Amino acid sequence: MKxxxxxxxxxxxxxxxSWGILDGVTTNPTHISKEGRKFxxxxxxxxxxxxxxxxxxxxxxxxxxxxxxxEELSKISDNIVIKIPFTIEGIKAAKILHEKGIxxxxxxxxxPSQGLIAGKIGANYVSxxxxxxxxxxxxxxxxxxxxxxxxxxxxFKTEIIVAAIRNPLHxxxxxxxxxxxxxxxxxxxxxxxxxPLTDIGLQQxxxxxxxxxx
Ligand code: E4P
Numbered sequence: 001m002k003x004x005x006x007x008x009x010x011x012x013x014x015x016x017x018s019w020g021i022l023d024g025v026t027t028n029p030t031h032i033s034k035e036g037r038k039f040x041x042x043x044x045x046x047x048x049x050x051x052x053x054x055x056x057x058x059x060x061x062x063x064x065x066x067x068x069x070x071e072e073l074s075k076i077s078d079n080i081v082i083k084i085p086f087t088i089e090g091i092k093a094a095k096i097l098h099e100k101g102i103x104x105x106x107x108x109x110x111x112p113s114q115g116l117i118a119g120k121i122g123a124n125y126v127s128x129x130x131x132x133x134x135x136x137x138x139x140x141x142x143x144x145x146x147x148x149x150x151x152x153x154x155x156f157k158t159e160i161i162v163a164a165i166r167n168p169l170h171x172x173x174x175x176x177x178x179x180x181x182x183x184x185x186x187x188x189x190x191x192x193x194x195x196p197l198t199d200i201g202l203q204q205x206x207x208x209x210x211x212x213x214x
Contacts, residue, residue, distance in 0.1 A: 001174070001179065001182060003022060004183035005189060006025075006163065008042060021189075024079075026054075027056055029055065043080075055082075055105045056080060058083070062089050063116065064093075067093050070104075101143075105125035112147060126158050128143045131165060144162055145158055148160060161180070162174040
């Protein structure tokens with residue numbers, strides 16, 4: 001499973017990258033707005049740090065505008081993946097971009113039928129938002145399971161990015177289903193490393209080591 005950071009914060013991206021387990025980054029307009037920096041400068045810097053896909057979202061709502069934005073953004077770096085909201089206009093744009101060889105990530109996906117369409121048009125990535133479904137009392141992870149089955153049935157190559165992850169269990173369940181990627185906030189990535197028994201065990205080993213004659 002690939003791990004992506006869901007952020008536009010360069011310090012978090014640098015830190016996770018230094019751990020050797022960062023495979024990519026997903027941004028969105030909300031993440032970008034929190035950084036208070038010029039959009040293109042920020043995207044350029046993120047691409048210079050990460051050795052992997054960097055999703056950047058378009059903000060036009062009709063397909064021609066989306067394609068134009070995508071063409072401009074894709075000039076920044078080979079890492080760029082264009083994030084497109086799941087709408088009819090978005091799907092039209094993604095189809096055009098696919099034909100132009102520009103990579104796409106279909107975002108704001110909340111149903112298996114949306115996942116099916118993203119796979120059918122040859123999007124590179126699809127992003128089901130599990131945590132936001134949990135928030136409305138629906139099992140978000142079940143959506144990932146259904147999209148995975150559909151893609152296996154039809155041999156679709158679209159990679160599933162499990163998004164809106166709220167805890168390590170979301171990541172583990174996504175891995176058990178065989179989702180390709182989990183994108184998560186920095187704090188959740190850090191939580192994946194943590195276990196109190198590891199800390200207690202290490203402390204004990206270090207204490208005992210002090211008793212060894214040297
Ligand atoms: C995914 O690519 C999105 O950026 C992200 O996961 C949004 O989720 P959230 O705002 O509900 O955390």
